[in-house]
Amino acid sequence: MITLLSAVFGVLLAALLLFLVRRDQLHISHGLGWALAILLCALLGFAPSIFDAMATSLGVSYAPILGVALAIAALVIKALLTDIEISRMRVRQQRLIQKVALLEAELQEITGRPPIDD
């Protein structure tokens, strides 16, 4: 049953991703990364014996928990990468806001024109 659920979940999520890319809600580069991750999840869902073999070789007595632990680790890494990217974007945005303000102040001094409304 869990195999079927994983596969259905994977297919639905893949469809959602394609929909989001189509609607310009998700950039294709992010969409590709997520698509690969979901494809991997679906494949592993269809072949649970891979986890059994991995768990045995790693000495994990309850194989399904290995999948859960790996999924959590992957999500934490993804969240961290997202935060790093957000930090970079925030700095870039802050410096652009400062630059716009400085250029507008200079423009106003030269032309006497008030700043452009947002």
Added chain:
Amino acid sequence: MPTPSATGHSDTLIGGAVLMPALNEEAVIGEHIAKVREAVDLPVWLVDDCSTDGTAQCAAKAGARVIKLPARLGAWGATQAGIREAASRGLDFVVTMDADGQHNPRDIRALIKPVMDGECDVVIGSAPERGSTLRRLAWRMMRLTSGLRCRDLTSGFRVLNQQALSLLSGPRASYLDYQDVGVLLMLEQAGMRILEVPVVMPPRENGKSRIFSSWLAVASYMAHTLVLGTVKRSRPWSPQ
């Protein structure tokens, strides 16, 4: 070393500017700018952090050059905008001060002098006796975690020379949220000489602190500052 650009007129200071980040200070800003202009012959730059009142208009009327941010960046983001402008114009120094009238313009000359004389790169107008017991406890914790030795870590009344301006105008400084521990650690680690000059800071003329506006804000600020101080600390741990 700063290059003091003295002219024939000994009281005239050129090559510098007074920089004020401001948010909704309409009630006091005009008078404060007038006092600054009376005290020193320096241009006053006001960086308006998206005020919703007439701060920018009052400041312009009082003779300040107004730089209006199109989005709110907080006190440090606003200050850094002015620092970037000063660095790009190649100013010798900048005096940063609060726009709420807490810093006495008459102290500016005393703060500028050590920078102009080449004694140090950064001067902090220091009033560690101000504030409540809790604030002093917070400072103590900040000093303990960061290893900084300045007594007044949160004073926004500072003078920065050209080297300090160049350092603080860079993208690394844009990762900081506040002008205290992170900025001071950055200056110290770059080898800047920091000097504290005692000043008197009366209570605010208008409103309350932007940082200490609520207990939640204080908790968030302290968490930010203590973690930042700990992770960026360069001085070896020793009992103070």
